[in-house]
Amino acid sequence: MNRAMNNLGAGTPRCSVRHLDSAIEHLEDVLSPEGANSLFSKTYWRGRVVQTLSTPGLAPSQHSRLQRLLDRIAQA
Structure with missing residues (x-):
């Protein structure tokens, strides 16, 4: 596993609340x-979503969007 993957701990927020919507939009894209054939694995994207979920100040609607992404990853 490369260094970038090791830094995807679920307890470490990756983005600030200020940039959270754009981060979620990126993950949704x-x-x-259409983006299902990503160069990165499901494990990588799950880590990114889980990490974004750990952002302090997450609004309920943002949490729901991220949970839908986790569900999408699980079904892929």
């Missing part, structure tokens, strides 16, 4: 059906 890359995890859309």
Whole structure:
């Protein structure tokens, strides 16, 4: 596993609340059906979503969007 993957601990927030919506939009784009053939593994994207979920100040709607992404990853 490379160094970038090791830094995806679920307890370490990756983005600030200020940039959270754009981070979620990015995840939604890359995890859309059109982006399903990503160069990165499901484990990588799950880590990114879980890490984003750990951002302090997450709004309920943001949490729901991220949970849908986790569900999408699980079903892929």
